[in-house]
Amino acid sequence: MRRVEATDALPVQLVGDQPTSENRTGDWRSQRPVIDAARCTGCLICWKYCPEACVTRTDKVPVILMDYCKGCAICAAECPRDCVAMQPEEAA
Protein backbone atom coordinates (compact mmCIF):
# COMPACT_ATOMS: atom_id res chain seq x y z
CA MET A 1 0.00 0.00 0.00
CA ARG A 2 1.21 3.49 -0.80
CA ARG A 3 -0.16 6.76 0.52
CA VAL A 4 -0.91 9.42 -2.06
CA GLU A 5 0.21 12.53 -0.21
CA ALA A 6 -1.40 15.92 -0.68
CA THR A 7 1.17 18.03 -2.48
CA ASP A 8 1.32 20.72 -5.14
CA ALA A 9 3.00 18.13 -7.37
CA LEU A 10 -0.35 16.44 -7.97
CA PRO A 11 -2.05 17.38 -11.26
CA VAL A 12 -4.81 19.99 -11.12
CA GLN A 13 -6.06 19.12 -14.56
CA LEU A 14 -5.10 16.87 -17.45
CA VAL A 15 -4.73 18.76 -20.71
CA GLY A 16 -5.03 16.72 -23.89
CA ASP A 17 -3.35 17.59 -27.18
CA GLN A 18 -5.72 15.44 -29.23
CA PRO A 19 -9.29 16.33 -30.15
CA THR A 20 -11.83 13.97 -28.59
CA SER A 21 -12.79 12.95 -32.15
CA GLU A 22 -9.58 10.88 -32.05
CA ASN A 23 -11.36 8.71 -29.55
CA ARG A 24 -12.89 6.24 -32.06
CA THR A 25 -15.90 4.73 -30.41
CA GLY A 26 -17.38 2.59 -33.19
CA ASP A 27 -15.55 -0.63 -32.38
CA TRP A 28 -18.16 -2.26 -30.15
CA ARG A 29 -20.86 -2.29 -32.85
CA SER A 30 -22.50 -5.70 -33.41
CA GLN A 31 -24.41 -4.70 -36.54
CA ARG A 32 -23.82 -2.03 -39.16
CA PRO A 33 -26.29 0.08 -41.16
CA VAL A 34 -26.04 -0.24 -44.93
CA ILE A 35 -27.96 2.23 -47.10
CA ASP A 36 -29.50 0.94 -50.33
CA ALA A 37 -28.23 3.73 -52.60
CA ALA A 38 -30.66 2.83 -55.37
CA ARG A 39 -33.71 3.43 -53.21
CA CYS A 40 -32.40 6.28 -51.01
CA THR A 41 -34.09 9.63 -51.84
CA GLY A 42 -31.56 11.71 -49.87
CA CYS A 43 -34.26 12.95 -47.49
CA LEU A 44 -31.71 13.13 -44.62
CA ILE A 45 -34.09 11.77 -41.98
CA CYS A 46 -31.22 9.45 -40.89
CA TRP A 47 -28.83 12.40 -40.67
CA LYS A 48 -31.33 14.24 -38.49
CA TYR A 49 -32.05 11.35 -36.12
CA CYS A 50 -28.57 9.89 -35.65
CA PRO A 51 -27.76 10.35 -31.92
CA GLU A 52 -24.04 10.03 -32.62
CA ALA A 53 -24.12 12.66 -35.40
CA CYS A 54 -22.07 10.29 -37.52
CA VAL A 55 -24.23 10.47 -40.64
CA THR A 56 -22.55 12.83 -43.09
CA ARG A 57 -24.41 14.74 -45.81
CA THR A 58 -23.36 14.35 -49.41
CA ASP A 59 -25.03 15.30 -52.72
CA LYS A 60 -27.61 12.56 -52.19
CA VAL A 61 -26.90 9.29 -50.37
CA PRO A 62 -25.51 10.03 -46.87
CA VAL A 63 -22.28 8.40 -45.67
CA ILE A 64 -22.23 6.83 -42.22
CA LEU A 65 -18.89 7.19 -40.38
CA MET A 66 -18.14 3.74 -39.05
CA ASP A 67 -15.43 5.05 -36.69
CA TYR A 68 -18.25 6.31 -34.49
CA CYS A 69 -21.43 4.38 -35.46
CA LYS A 70 -22.60 2.17 -32.54
CA GLY A 71 -25.09 0.23 -34.67
CA CYS A 72 -28.10 1.50 -32.72
CA ALA A 73 -30.34 1.13 -35.82
CA ILE A 74 -32.27 4.35 -35.22
CA CYS A 75 -31.53 5.34 -38.84
CA ALA A 76 -32.99 2.01 -40.01
CA ALA A 77 -36.07 2.45 -37.83
CA GLU A 78 -36.69 6.04 -38.98
CA CYS A 79 -35.97 5.68 -42.73
CA PRO A 80 -39.33 6.39 -44.48
CA ARG A 81 -38.27 4.31 -47.50
CA ASP A 82 -37.07 1.44 -45.32
CA CYS A 83 -33.81 1.37 -47.24
CA VAL A 84 -31.32 1.08 -44.34
CA ALA A 85 -30.50 -2.56 -43.63
CA MET A 86 -28.73 -3.68 -40.45
CA GLN A 87 -26.12 -6.32 -41.25
CA PRO A 88 -24.28 -8.37 -38.61
CA GLU A 89 -20.58 -7.51 -38.06
CA GLU A 90 -18.15 -10.38 -38.41
CA ALA A 91 -17.41 -11.93 -35.03
CA ALA A 92 -14.11 -10.46 -33.86
Next chain:
Amino acid sequence: MKKVLMGNHAAALGAALARVDVAAAYPITPQTQSVELLAELAAKGDFKGRFVLADSEHSAMSILLGAASVGARTFTSTSSHGLAYMHELLHWVAGARLPVVMVEVNRALAAPWNLWTDQTDSLSQRDTGWMQFYCATSQEVLDTVLQAYRVAERVRLPAMVVLDGFTLSHTYEPVDVPSQAAADAFLPPYQPPDILDPARPISLGGLTMPKEYFRLRRRIDHDMRRALGEIAAAGRDFQTQFGRGCGLVEDYRCEDAATILVTAGAVGSTAQEAVDSLRAEGLRAGCLRLRVFRPFPTQALRACLPPRARLAVVDRSYSPGASGIFFQEIKAALYPSRREIAGYVAGLGGGDITVEFLRDIWRDADAGRAVADDPAWVEDAR
Protein backbone atom coordinates in the same frame (compact mmCIF):
# COMPACT_ATOMS: atom_id res chain seq x y z
CA MET B 1 -21.54 54.44 -0.13
CA LYS B 2 -24.20 53.21 2.32
CA LYS B 3 -27.40 51.98 0.73
CA VAL B 4 -30.47 50.25 2.08
CA LEU B 5 -30.56 46.92 0.25
CA MET B 6 -32.21 43.53 0.36
CA GLY B 7 -29.85 40.54 0.48
CA ASN B 8 -30.58 39.66 -3.14
CA HIS B 9 -29.56 43.13 -4.32
CA ALA B 10 -26.39 42.98 -2.23
CA ALA B 11 -25.58 39.72 -4.04
CA ALA B 12 -26.12 41.23 -7.50
CA LEU B 13 -24.07 44.33 -6.67
CA GLY B 14 -21.27 42.08 -5.42
CA ALA B 15 -21.24 40.31 -8.80
CA ALA B 16 -21.27 43.62 -10.69
CA LEU B 17 -18.40 44.96 -8.54
CA ALA B 18 -16.46 41.76 -9.25
CA ARG B 19 -16.59 42.74 -12.95
CA VAL B 20 -18.16 39.42 -13.89
CA ASP B 21 -17.75 38.63 -17.61
CA VAL B 22 -20.65 36.20 -17.96
CA ALA B 23 -23.70 35.80 -15.73
CA ALA B 24 -26.25 33.13 -16.62
CA ALA B 25 -29.27 32.49 -14.46
CA TYR B 26 -32.88 31.42 -14.25
CA PRO B 27 -35.21 33.10 -11.76
CA ILE B 28 -36.65 31.19 -8.79
CA THR B 29 -38.24 32.41 -5.57
CA PRO B 30 -36.65 33.63 -3.29
CA GLN B 31 -33.57 34.40 -5.41
CA THR B 32 -35.40 36.34 -8.15
CA GLN B 33 -34.26 39.91 -7.39
CA SER B 34 -30.60 38.95 -7.63
CA VAL B 35 -31.19 38.04 -11.29
CA GLU B 36 -33.56 40.94 -11.94
CA LEU B 37 -31.12 43.55 -10.68
CA LEU B 38 -28.27 42.12 -12.77
CA ALA B 39 -30.52 42.11 -15.86
CA GLU B 40 -31.51 45.70 -15.10
CA LEU B 41 -27.89 46.78 -14.62
CA ALA B 42 -26.98 45.05 -17.89
CA ALA B 43 -29.85 46.81 -19.74
CA LYS B 44 -28.72 50.19 -18.39
CA GLY B 45 -25.11 49.47 -19.32
CA ASP B 46 -23.93 49.52 -15.71
CA PHE B 47 -23.11 45.81 -15.81
CA LYS B 48 -20.56 45.39 -18.58
CA GLY B 49 -20.56 41.59 -18.62
CA ARG B 50 -22.77 39.41 -20.76
CA PHE B 51 -26.07 38.54 -19.07
CA VAL B 52 -27.66 35.32 -20.37
CA LEU B 53 -31.18 34.39 -19.34
CA ALA B 54 -30.93 30.59 -19.41
CA ASP B 55 -33.81 28.20 -20.06
CA SER B 56 -33.12 26.29 -16.83
CA GLU B 57 -30.63 26.08 -13.98
CA HIS B 58 -29.01 23.04 -15.61
CA SER B 59 -28.43 25.19 -18.70
CA ALA B 60 -27.29 28.18 -16.65
CA MET B 61 -24.49 26.18 -15.05
CA SER B 62 -23.65 24.55 -18.40
CA ILE B 63 -23.26 28.03 -19.92
CA LEU B 64 -20.90 28.99 -17.10
CA LEU B 65 -18.95 25.75 -17.52
CA GLY B 66 -18.30 26.78 -21.12
CA ALA B 67 -17.70 30.45 -20.36
CA ALA B 68 -15.28 29.71 -17.52
CA SER B 69 -13.43 27.22 -19.76
CA VAL B 70 -12.57 30.05 -22.15
CA GLY B 71 -11.40 32.24 -19.27
CA ALA B 72 -14.45 34.28 -18.24
CA ARG B 73 -15.19 35.30 -14.66
CA THR B 74 -18.67 33.83 -14.14
CA PHE B 75 -21.67 34.23 -11.83
CA THR B 76 -25.08 32.72 -11.21
CA SER B 77 -27.63 32.55 -8.44
CA THR B 78 -30.28 30.00 -7.61
CA SER B 79 -32.29 28.37 -4.86
CA SER B 80 -33.80 25.06 -3.76
CA HIS B 81 -35.12 23.12 -6.78
CA GLY B 82 -32.99 25.20 -9.10
CA LEU B 83 -29.89 24.08 -7.21
CA ALA B 84 -31.09 20.48 -7.20
CA TYR B 85 -31.57 20.68 -10.98
CA MET B 86 -27.98 21.99 -11.32
CA HIS B 87 -26.55 19.13 -9.29
CA GLU B 88 -24.83 17.27 -12.14
CA LEU B 89 -23.15 20.44 -13.39
CA LEU B 90 -21.87 21.28 -9.91
CA HIS B 91 -19.69 18.16 -10.15
CA TRP B 92 -18.62 19.08 -13.68
CA VAL B 93 -17.55 22.59 -12.71
CA ALA B 94 -15.64 21.50 -9.60
CA GLY B 95 -13.96 18.62 -11.43
CA ALA B 96 -12.98 20.98 -14.25
CA ARG B 97 -11.43 23.24 -11.57
CA LEU B 98 -13.38 26.31 -12.66
CA PRO B 99 -13.80 29.18 -10.17
CA VAL B 100 -17.51 29.84 -10.77
CA VAL B 101 -19.18 31.81 -7.97
CA MET B 102 -22.84 31.20 -7.21
CA VAL B 103 -25.20 32.88 -4.80
CA GLU B 104 -27.55 30.29 -3.27
CA VAL B 105 -30.66 31.41 -1.41
CA ASN B 106 -31.79 28.75 1.06
CA ARG B 107 -35.30 27.46 0.48
CA ALA B 108 -37.00 24.21 1.49
CA LEU B 109 -37.39 21.43 -1.05
CA ALA B 110 -40.74 19.89 -2.03
CA ALA B 111 -42.91 17.92 -1.63
CA PRO B 112 -44.96 19.63 -0.31
CA TRP B 113 -44.33 23.06 -1.83
CA ASN B 114 -42.67 25.49 0.51
CA LEU B 115 -40.93 28.76 -0.33
CA TRP B 116 -39.19 29.56 2.93
CA THR B 117 -35.74 29.20 4.33
CA ASP B 118 -34.17 25.79 5.04
CA GLN B 119 -30.50 24.88 4.61
CA THR B 120 -31.07 21.33 3.38
CA ASP B 121 -30.88 22.47 -0.28
CA SER B 122 -27.30 23.76 -0.14
CA LEU B 123 -26.11 21.18 2.41
CA SER B 124 -27.32 18.44 0.03
CA GLN B 125 -24.60 19.67 -2.36
CA ARG B 126 -21.92 19.09 0.27
CA ASP B 127 -19.92 16.53 -1.72
CA THR B 128 -19.78 18.31 -5.08
CA GLY B 129 -16.43 20.03 -4.48
CA TRP B 130 -17.84 23.55 -4.06
CA MET B 131 -16.78 25.79 -1.21
CA GLN B 132 -19.74 26.93 0.87
CA PHE B 133 -20.02 30.22 2.78
CA TYR B 134 -23.04 30.89 5.03
CA CYS B 135 -23.79 34.60 5.52
CA ALA B 136 -25.47 36.31 8.47
CA THR B 137 -26.09 39.80 7.01
CA SER B 138 -26.57 41.41 3.60
CA GLN B 139 -23.28 43.21 4.09
CA GLU B 140 -21.61 39.87 4.51
CA VAL B 141 -23.28 38.63 1.31
CA LEU B 142 -21.77 41.44 -0.78
CA ASP B 143 -18.36 41.19 0.93
CA THR B 144 -18.30 37.40 0.63
CA VAL B 145 -19.03 37.47 -3.12
CA LEU B 146 -15.87 39.58 -3.62
CA GLN B 147 -13.83 37.35 -1.29
CA ALA B 148 -15.20 34.18 -2.89
CA TYR B 149 -13.85 35.18 -6.33
CA ARG B 150 -10.45 35.83 -4.88
CA VAL B 151 -10.28 32.50 -3.07
CA ALA B 152 -11.91 30.50 -5.88
CA GLU B 153 -9.49 31.82 -8.50
CA ARG B 154 -6.48 31.11 -6.29
CA VAL B 155 -7.41 27.53 -5.41
CA ARG B 156 -9.22 26.82 -8.71
CA LEU B 157 -12.45 25.62 -7.12
CA PRO B 158 -15.99 27.01 -7.34
CA ALA B 159 -17.72 28.74 -4.42
CA MET B 160 -21.30 28.99 -3.21
CA VAL B 161 -22.30 32.07 -1.20
CA VAL B 162 -25.37 31.06 0.79
CA LEU B 163 -28.01 33.27 2.40
CA ASP B 164 -31.35 32.59 4.08
CA GLY B 165 -34.46 32.89 1.95
CA PHE B 166 -36.61 35.91 2.90
CA THR B 167 -35.05 36.50 6.34
CA LEU B 168 -31.97 37.73 4.50
CA SER B 169 -32.80 37.69 0.78
CA HIS B 170 -35.81 40.03 1.17
CA THR B 171 -34.94 41.98 4.31
CA TYR B 172 -33.70 45.53 3.73
CA GLU B 173 -30.78 46.66 5.81
CA PRO B 174 -27.94 49.17 5.48
CA VAL B 175 -25.11 47.89 3.28
CA ASP B 176 -21.85 49.71 2.65
CA VAL B 177 -21.32 49.29 -1.11
CA PRO B 178 -17.63 49.67 -2.02
CA SER B 179 -16.62 51.90 -4.93
CA GLN B 180 -15.56 50.12 -8.12
CA ALA B 181 -11.99 51.30 -7.51
CA ALA B 182 -11.99 49.81 -4.00
CA ALA B 183 -13.43 46.53 -5.25
CA ASP B 184 -10.78 46.43 -8.03
CA ALA B 185 -8.04 47.01 -5.47
CA PHE B 186 -9.21 43.98 -3.50
CA LEU B 187 -10.03 41.68 -6.40
CA PRO B 188 -7.50 41.59 -9.25
CA PRO B 189 -8.60 40.56 -12.77
CA TYR B 190 -8.94 36.82 -13.33
CA GLN B 191 -5.80 35.22 -14.81
CA PRO B 192 -7.11 31.90 -16.14
CA PRO B 193 -4.72 29.00 -16.77
CA ASP B 194 -5.26 26.39 -19.54
CA ILE B 195 -8.19 27.97 -21.34
CA LEU B 196 -9.83 26.72 -24.49
CA ASP B 197 -8.53 28.85 -27.33
CA PRO B 198 -8.91 28.07 -31.07
CA ALA B 199 -5.41 29.46 -31.64
CA ARG B 200 -3.94 26.79 -29.35
CA PRO B 201 -6.27 23.76 -29.41
CA ILE B 202 -6.37 21.56 -26.32
CA SER B 203 -8.94 19.17 -24.88
CA LEU B 204 -10.07 19.20 -21.26
CA GLY B 205 -11.92 16.65 -19.15
CA GLY B 206 -11.54 13.69 -21.52
CA LEU B 207 -11.79 10.05 -20.51
CA THR B 208 -9.32 9.45 -17.65
CA MET B 209 -8.15 6.16 -16.20
CA PRO B 210 -8.53 5.32 -12.46
CA LYS B 211 -4.98 6.14 -11.39
CA GLU B 212 -5.03 9.62 -12.89
CA TYR B 213 -8.62 10.20 -11.70
CA PHE B 214 -7.58 9.29 -8.13
CA ARG B 215 -4.74 11.82 -8.22
CA LEU B 216 -6.99 14.55 -9.61
CA ARG B 217 -9.45 13.92 -6.75
CA ARG B 218 -6.63 13.96 -4.23
CA ARG B 219 -5.59 17.33 -5.65
CA ILE B 220 -9.11 18.72 -5.22
CA ASP B 221 -9.01 17.72 -1.58
CA HIS B 222 -5.54 19.26 -1.19
CA ASP B 223 -6.69 22.56 -2.69
CA MET B 224 -9.93 22.52 -0.71
CA ARG B 225 -7.90 22.27 2.50
CA ARG B 226 -5.51 24.95 1.22
CA ALA B 227 -8.60 27.15 0.78
CA LEU B 228 -8.95 27.39 4.60
CA GLY B 229 -5.81 29.53 4.68
CA GLU B 230 -6.84 31.50 1.59
CA ILE B 231 -10.28 32.27 3.07
CA ALA B 232 -8.75 33.46 6.32
CA ALA B 233 -6.21 35.59 4.40
CA ALA B 234 -8.92 37.09 2.17
CA GLY B 235 -10.91 37.97 5.30
CA ARG B 236 -7.87 39.66 6.89
CA ASP B 237 -7.05 41.64 3.75
CA PHE B 238 -10.68 42.67 3.45
CA GLN B 239 -10.59 43.80 7.09
CA THR B 240 -7.48 45.88 6.41
CA GLN B 241 -8.97 47.53 3.35
CA PHE B 242 -12.60 47.98 4.38
CA GLY B 243 -12.54 47.86 8.19
CA ARG B 244 -14.76 44.80 8.33
CA GLY B 245 -14.04 41.17 7.67
CA CYS B 246 -15.07 37.67 8.51
CA GLY B 247 -13.16 34.56 9.40
CA LEU B 248 -13.96 30.88 9.09
CA VAL B 249 -16.05 30.90 12.26
CA GLU B 250 -17.46 33.75 14.30
CA ASP B 251 -17.40 33.21 18.06
CA TYR B 252 -19.27 35.47 20.46
CA ARG B 253 -18.80 35.55 24.24
CA CYS B 254 -17.45 31.97 24.15
CA GLU B 255 -14.33 32.40 26.34
CA ASP B 256 -15.95 31.41 29.64
CA ALA B 257 -19.22 29.99 28.27
CA ALA B 258 -20.75 26.88 29.85
CA THR B 259 -23.06 26.25 26.91
CA ILE B 260 -22.63 27.52 23.35
CA LEU B 261 -25.33 27.84 20.68
CA VAL B 262 -23.90 26.77 17.30
CA THR B 263 -25.63 28.08 14.17
CA ALA B 264 -25.06 29.04 10.54
CA GLY B 265 -26.61 31.81 8.47
CA ALA B 266 -28.81 34.66 9.65
CA VAL B 267 -29.78 32.77 12.84
CA GLY B 268 -26.20 33.54 13.91
CA SER B 269 -27.03 37.19 14.52
CA THR B 270 -30.26 36.30 16.37
CA ALA B 271 -28.19 33.96 18.56
CA GLN B 272 -25.96 36.88 19.62
CA GLU B 273 -29.02 38.71 20.94
CA ALA B 274 -30.14 35.58 22.78
CA VAL B 275 -26.66 35.29 24.33
CA ASP B 276 -26.70 38.94 25.44
CA SER B 277 -30.05 38.49 27.17
CA LEU B 278 -28.94 35.25 28.86
CA ARG B 279 -25.72 36.94 29.99
CA ALA B 280 -27.79 39.79 31.42
CA GLU B 281 -29.35 37.18 33.70
CA GLY B 282 -25.92 36.05 34.82
CA LEU B 283 -25.89 32.88 32.69
CA ARG B 284 -22.71 31.73 30.97
CA ALA B 285 -23.97 31.74 27.40
CA GLY B 286 -22.00 31.99 24.18
CA CYS B 287 -22.62 31.40 20.51
CA LEU B 288 -20.62 30.36 17.51
CA ARG B 289 -21.47 30.72 13.85
CA LEU B 290 -19.92 28.59 11.13
CA ARG B 291 -19.34 30.92 8.20
CA VAL B 292 -17.58 28.30 6.12
CA PHE B 293 -18.91 24.75 5.77
CA ARG B 294 -16.69 23.52 2.91
CA PRO B 295 -13.82 23.32 3.44
CA PHE B 296 -14.82 22.37 6.99
CA PRO B 297 -12.97 24.63 9.48
CA THR B 298 -12.06 21.92 12.01
CA GLN B 299 -9.06 23.68 13.57
CA ALA B 300 -10.77 27.08 13.76
CA LEU B 301 -13.76 25.45 15.43
CA ARG B 302 -11.61 23.64 18.00
CA ALA B 303 -9.60 26.77 18.69
CA CYS B 304 -12.55 28.85 19.87
CA LEU B 305 -14.24 26.26 22.10
CA PRO B 306 -13.45 26.30 25.83
CA PRO B 307 -12.46 22.77 26.88
CA ARG B 308 -15.61 21.78 28.72
CA ALA B 309 -18.28 23.95 27.10
CA ARG B 310 -21.40 22.10 26.10
CA LEU B 311 -22.62 22.67 22.53
CA ALA B 312 -26.21 23.12 21.35
CA VAL B 313 -26.16 22.79 17.56
CA VAL B 314 -29.24 24.37 15.99
CA ASP B 315 -29.84 22.90 12.53
CA ARG B 316 -32.24 24.23 9.95
CA SER B 317 -31.50 21.10 7.95
CA TYR B 318 -32.00 17.39 8.35
CA SER B 319 -30.71 14.19 6.83
CA PRO B 320 -33.57 11.70 7.22
CA GLY B 321 -32.51 8.72 9.27
CA ALA B 322 -29.52 10.59 10.73
CA SER B 323 -29.69 14.09 12.21
CA GLY B 324 -29.17 17.77 11.51
CA ILE B 325 -26.30 18.16 9.05
CA PHE B 326 -24.13 20.66 10.97
CA PHE B 327 -24.65 18.47 14.07
CA GLN B 328 -23.15 15.45 12.27
CA GLU B 329 -20.25 17.44 10.89
CA ILE B 330 -19.40 19.11 14.19
CA LYS B 331 -19.43 15.83 16.07
CA ALA B 332 -17.13 14.31 13.45
CA ALA B 333 -14.79 17.32 13.56
CA LEU B 334 -14.45 17.19 17.37
CA TYR B 335 -13.97 13.42 17.59
CA PRO B 336 -12.66 12.06 19.90
CA SER B 337 -14.22 14.18 22.61
CA ARG B 338 -16.02 13.80 25.92
CA ARG B 339 -17.74 17.10 25.26
CA GLU B 340 -21.56 17.10 25.42
CA ILE B 341 -22.93 18.01 22.01
CA ALA B 342 -26.69 18.29 21.64
CA GLY B 343 -28.54 18.56 18.35
CA TYR B 344 -31.71 20.57 17.81
CA VAL B 345 -33.64 20.55 14.55
CA ALA B 346 -35.68 23.73 14.24
CA GLY B 347 -37.33 26.00 11.72
CA LEU B 348 -37.43 23.62 8.72
CA GLY B 349 -39.50 25.12 5.92
CA GLY B 350 -39.02 28.65 7.26
CA GLY B 351 -40.28 28.46 10.85
CA ASP B 352 -39.05 31.52 12.76
CA ILE B 353 -36.06 30.97 15.02
CA THR B 354 -36.47 33.87 17.40
CA VAL B 355 -34.43 35.18 20.34
CA GLU B 356 -36.95 33.63 22.74
CA PHE B 357 -36.81 30.27 20.93
CA LEU B 358 -33.01 30.24 21.03
CA ARG B 359 -33.10 31.09 24.74
CA ASP B 360 -35.34 28.04 25.29
CA ILE B 361 -32.94 25.83 23.33
CA TRP B 362 -29.97 27.17 25.27
CA ARG B 363 -31.68 26.54 28.63
CA ASP B 364 -32.62 22.99 27.56
CA ALA B 365 -29.05 22.20 26.55
CA ASP B 366 -27.53 23.96 29.58
CA ALA B 367 -29.73 21.86 31.89
CA GLY B 368 -28.33 18.74 30.20
CA ARG B 369 -31.76 17.62 29.04
CA ALA B 370 -30.68 16.80 25.48
CA VAL B 371 -29.83 13.24 24.45
CA ALA B 372 -26.61 13.18 22.46
CA ASP B 373 -27.49 10.59 19.84
CA ASP B 374 -31.09 11.58 19.44
CA PRO B 375 -31.54 15.08 18.03
CA ALA B 376 -34.49 16.97 19.45
CA TRP B 377 -37.06 18.32 16.99
CA VAL B 378 -38.25 21.52 18.55
CA GLU B 379 -40.76 24.22 17.68
CA ASP B 380 -41.59 27.52 19.29
CA ALA B 381 -44.59 27.00 21.58
CA ARG B 382 -45.51 30.68 21.55
